[in-house]
Amino acid sequence: MLNVVPSSSLYRSIGGIFLFLSSGGGGGQNGGGAAAVAVAFTAVAGIAVFAAIAYTRSGHLKSPWSRKKRKHALTLRQWRNSFTPDGKLHDGGIKLLKKVRSGGIDPSIRSEVWPFLLGVYDLKSTKEERDVIRNKNRKEYEKLRRQSRRLLKQTDENSRLNSNGSSESPYSEPSSPASEDVVSARESLSSEKGSSDLEFSENQSSSVLDRSSSSRRVTSSSPSVICSDSSDMGSSEDEQFDEASSPLSDEENDVDVASKGDLSPPKTNPQSNVCRTEDFASWQRIIRLDAVRANAEWTPYSPSQAAVSEDRACRSAEAVGLKDYDHLEPCRIYHAARLVAILEAYAIYDSEIGYCQGMSDLLSPIISVIEEDHMAFWCFVGFMKKARHNFRLDEVGIRRQLNTVAKIIKHKDSHLYKHLVKLQAEDCFFVYRMVVVLFRRELNFEQTLCLWEVMWADQAALRAGVGKSAWRVIRQRAPPTEDLLLYAIAASVLQRRKQIIEKYSSMDEILRECNNMAGHLDIWKLLDGAHDLVMTLHDKVATT
Structure with missing residues (x-):
């Protein structure tokens, strides 16, 4: 019979922790040793799989957004049940915003939900209040026309x-x-x-x-x-x-x-x-x-x-x-x-x-x-x-946003940022198009709507006064930010760090790579990466 282990003990290392499994000696007991090896191997494989799932390539815990992805968009039934009898959103719309942030909106109700996300309707308004302002704004638009x-x-x-x-x-x-x-x-x-x-x-x-x-x-x-x-x-x-x-x-x-x-x-x-x-x-x-x-x-x-x-x-x-x-x-x-x-x-x-x-x-x-x-x-x-x-004519807004993207990349990946500095591309001007039209050219129509409505939900949460402390009641949930788009742009660049560092030696080549992203982005993976960056870097980026 094959001797699998020495008669003393079996040991293995998992992440630097040694586990010892007794295996006595003798022919009959070698069978027990083999069983122990099988159990140990299964445990190792299980832990390895868990580790692979639990960690991103960058070595950080994945955010809850990746587990939810787009599996549960806000449905018509959930939308209808979000209102009180007088037409107010329950809890000031906070649960609604969380739902949109994690899964988006069913296409059949977008036209009803978007006005709340874009500030056309106040999240705490009643149906009667909305009717009054609705008529007022209709007249205002007609006057402009x-x-x-x-x-x-x-x-x-x-x-x-x-x-x-x-x-x-x-x-x-x-x-x-x-x-x-x-x-x-x-x-x-x-x-x-x-x-x-x-x-x-x-x-x-x-x-x-x-x-x-x-x-x-x-x-x-x-x-x-x-x-x-x-x-x-x-x-x-x-x-x-x-x-x-x-x-x-x-x-x-x-x-x-x-x-x-x-x-x-x-x-x-x-x-x-x-x-x-x-x-x-x-x-x-x-x-x-x-x-x-x-x-x-x-x-x-x-x-x-x-x-x-x-x-x-x-x-x-x-x-x-x-x-x-x-x-x-x-x-x-x-x-x-x-x-x-x-x-x-x-x-x-x-x-x-x-x-x-x-x-x-x-x-x-x-x-x-x-x-x-x-x-x-x-x-x-x-x-x-x-x-x-x-x-704006002076492009101050564009330059501020490009600077924010640069800071995110710098704090997240110093190696990539140093490469950009070497190429005189640290101003991140290669993502100019993404910033100006908010990823419209890099995403197809449906992906654009998904990104925008999640971004709008973040902005609506901030308008409603939902800060980081309130949002983090839910464990590991990224707080809302005005700059989710910029974190998504940074995430799209970071996902291509290997090509940029190893293959590209000019800003024009990076620009071409960014333009070639069109049609090749997974919007929910991108949002997952963006929320990871918000969770880990938001405070640091905001104070530098």
């Missing part, structure tokens, strides 16, 4: 007058290289290129990275003409136009829509009701260019809008003055018209930002889910409260 039509009419008249006496329009700015750069070099990130919506040329990436601040938003050097909200806004002519201008059907006038969650009028900018006509003319031109370029990736997620009739689509386009859309299918014409209507209203609402290319990429998923323009507008306003900093 009337003002937009007045400005459109005025710029058209100015163009006609100018064309009679000159070959140039005062708003075309043909001599400005920067303004041409906006249209040609920084093409909308959502436009169709090649055979795939996710394709992104290196030349376009370079133009996005290299463009100057002056090309972010076009303004004219001519004297400004102030257009403000006036008492004649409610003229009969405007009211008649208002009926015809809505891209939505007549019966939608009876549909309840969203309102501001803080139950007060929006105040993004103290001068939000004042704009320069020459600025607005430029915004209108670029908005229309971006709108007709928008791709059709959204159509499977919005069957009713995808099936819109050609007649309705064309009426919607005419109502907002959209032209050059003959090459588009009805659903894309309709989508473009809605983009124009809402983006023009936003440009007036927040005239400090106005419109910059890339904003249409953020709005497109929202209008695909939310079918009422006024509801979609206020959700977009809520979204832009943070995202607007991505479109």
